[in-house]
Amino acid sequence: xxxxxxxxxxxxxxxxxxxxxxxxxxxxxxxxxxxxxxxxxxxxxxxxxxxxxxxxxxxxxxxxxxxxxxxxxxxxxxxxxxxxxxxxxxxxxxxxxxxxxxxxxxxxxxxxxxxxxxxxxxxxxxxxxxxxxxxxxxxxxxxxxxxxxxxxxxxxxxxxxxxxxxxxxxxxxxxxxxxxxxxxxxxxxxxxxxxxxxxxxxxxxxxxxxxxxxxxxxxxxxxxxxxxxxxxxxxxxxxxxxxxxxxxxxxxxxxxxxxxxxxxxxxxxxxxxxxxxxxxxxxxxxxxxxxxx
Amino acid sequence: xxxxxxxxxxxxxxxxxxxxxxxxxxxxxxxxxxxxxxxxxxxxxxxxxxxxxxxxxxxxxxxxxxxxxxxxxxxxxxxxxxxxxxxxxxxxxxxxxxxxxxxxxxxxxxxxxxxxxxxxxxxxxxxxxxxxxxxxxxxxxxxxxxxxxxxxxxxxxxxxxxxxxx
Numbered sequence: 001x002x003x004x005x006x007x008x009x010x011x012x013x014x015x016x017x018x019x020x021x022x023x024x025x026x027x028x029x030x031x032x033x034x035x036x037x038x039x040x041x042x043x044x045x046x047x048x049x050x051x052x053x054x055x056x057x058x059x060x061x062x063x064x065x066x067x068x069x070x071x072x073x074x075x076x077x078x079x080x081x082x083x084x085x086x087x088x089x090x091x092x093x094x095x096x097x098x099x100x101x102x103x104x105x106x107x108x109x110x111x112x113x114x115x116x117x118x119x120x121x122x123x124x125x126x127x128x129x130x131x132x133x134x135x136x137x138x139x140x141x142x143x144x145x146x147x148x149x150x151x152x153x154x155x156x157x158x159x160x161x162x163x164x165x166x167x168x169x170x171x172x173x174x175x176x177x178x179x180x181x182x183x184x185x186x187x188x189x190x191x192x193x194x195x196x197x198x199x200x201x202x203x204x205x206x207x208x209x210x211x212x213x214x215x216x217x218x219x220x221x222x223x224x225x226x227x228x229x230x231x232x233x234x235x236x237x238x239x240x241x242x243x244x245x246x247x248x249x250x251x252x253x254x255x256x257x258x259x260x261x262x263x264x265x266x267x268x269x270x271x272x273x274x275x276x277x278x279x280x281x282x283x284x285x286x287x288x289x290x291x292x293x
Numbered sequence: 294x295x296x297x298x299x300x301x302x303x304x305x306x307x308x309x310x311x312x313x314x315x316x317x318x319x320x321x322x323x324x325x326x327x328x329x330x331x332x333x334x335x336x337x338x339x340x341x342x343x344x345x346x347x348x349x350x351x352x353x354x355x356x357x358x359x360x361x362x363x364x365x366x367x368x369x370x371x372x373x374x375x376x377x378x379x380x381x382x383x384x385x386x387x388x389x390x391x392x393x394x395x396x397x398x399x400x401x402x403x404x405x406x407x408x409x410x411x412x413x414x415x416x417x418x419x420x421x422x423x424x425x426x427x428x429x430x431x432x433x434x435x436x437x438x439x440x441x442x443x444x445x446x447x448x449x450x451x452x453x454x455x456x457x458x459x
Contacts, residue, residue: 008316010362010365080352105428106352106406106428109353190427
């Protein structure tokens with residue numbers, strides 16, 4: 001129940017950090033952000049990296065800023081800071097709502113946004129948020145930086161498009177002009193979600209104004225990665241924002257899922273939860289979009 | 294071969310320390326074994342139970358899933374720092390008074406989490422306390438007495454801050 005021995009460095013720059021990952025590739029190095037997922041895995045010896053590159057001293061990786069219609073969150077920004085940020089609450093209230101559901105305060109005081117995304121737990125909240133918002137994830141590697149769209153970032157359970165010598169540096173979240181909702185079912189408050197839903201709805205500004213212009217829906221806990229409910233998004237676009245439409249879209253989305261069963265929930269239970277939480281999420285996002293106008 | 298070690302400097306309960314640690318040394322083991330402060334308990338060792346909760350620069354953290362090297366340069370507060378000059382902290386006093394502990398295993402973590410809760414909100418409702426201490430598991434008390442102790446301590450701490458005898 002203690003981590004096995006490893007070599008350790010806490011470099012000052014992203015370039016040095018990337019250099020260490022390259023140089024120590026044989027030791028199967030891992031990047032240490034807040035450690036709230038990695039260190040438990042190391043305590044259990046499910047992860048045995050021979051080298052840890054701690055990003056705590058790297059300047060410029062932490063912080064929140066607005067660039068026009070994009071909210072930029074540095075990868076090392078602690079969840080607690082995101083949760084309290086008035087700027088995030090205005091520009092990306094979906095993030096604020098989701099981050100409040102990530103574990104408990106003591107974990108959010110250490111845990112980082114980039115760490116959660118790079119860890120890529122299929123039941124985690126922030127990957128679903130990134131996917132729903134079509135976020136761009138910025139990675140630094142030996143050849144410089146590149147932008148990875150969220151839709152291409154999550155490749156499997158605990159697997160991402162990041163190369164072994166790349167470091168996630170920031171996440172860029174487009175501002176969504178409408179309503180949002182993050183809803184989830186967990187067995188115990190603050191446990192990992194069995195099923196989680198990120199819902200975004202924009203209403204039509206013209207005419208009677210109660211039609212859905214577009215929707216973005218992402219689910220966690222129902223597949224090896226977070227997934228978009230694209231069929232439901234298409235069904236909602238241009239449709240009236242009423243209970244029957246929302247119910248039909250949620251039903252269709254849930255039916256098309258093939259979740260795995262585990263000790264937390266059977267496939268049928270997960271599908272049923274997805275239906276219910278999609279419906280609730282869309283309804284809440286619609287109600288909030290109405291209040292926005 | 295001697296294991297690779299790092300030098301860390303940190304403040305624990307107001308006392309500065311400089312120490313050599315292996316990078317794999319968990320903060321909780323550093324506090325207990327290296328500094329001789331066994332008040333912080335080790336429970337689940339994967340960040341779930343909360344008995345290892347300490348404050349890092351005033352914010353609660355799980356010291357069983359934090360490496361000692363991650364606390365380099367930080368200020369740490371443990372349960373040993375609560376009582377001052379032989380006087381129990383109002384939280385400790387009220388935990389004793391209201392029977393906010395039975396076996397005592399969760400108590401160090403509960404006290405440190407309660408301290409953070411009251412630093413952020415000196416006058417929480419019982420509901421707010423219950424929600425906030427959900428981060429820490431207790432298998433004896435059913436949480437009711439812990440909530441009562443935190444509420445009582447909050448009132449005493451507000452009174453003493455206003456210059457009124459608690």
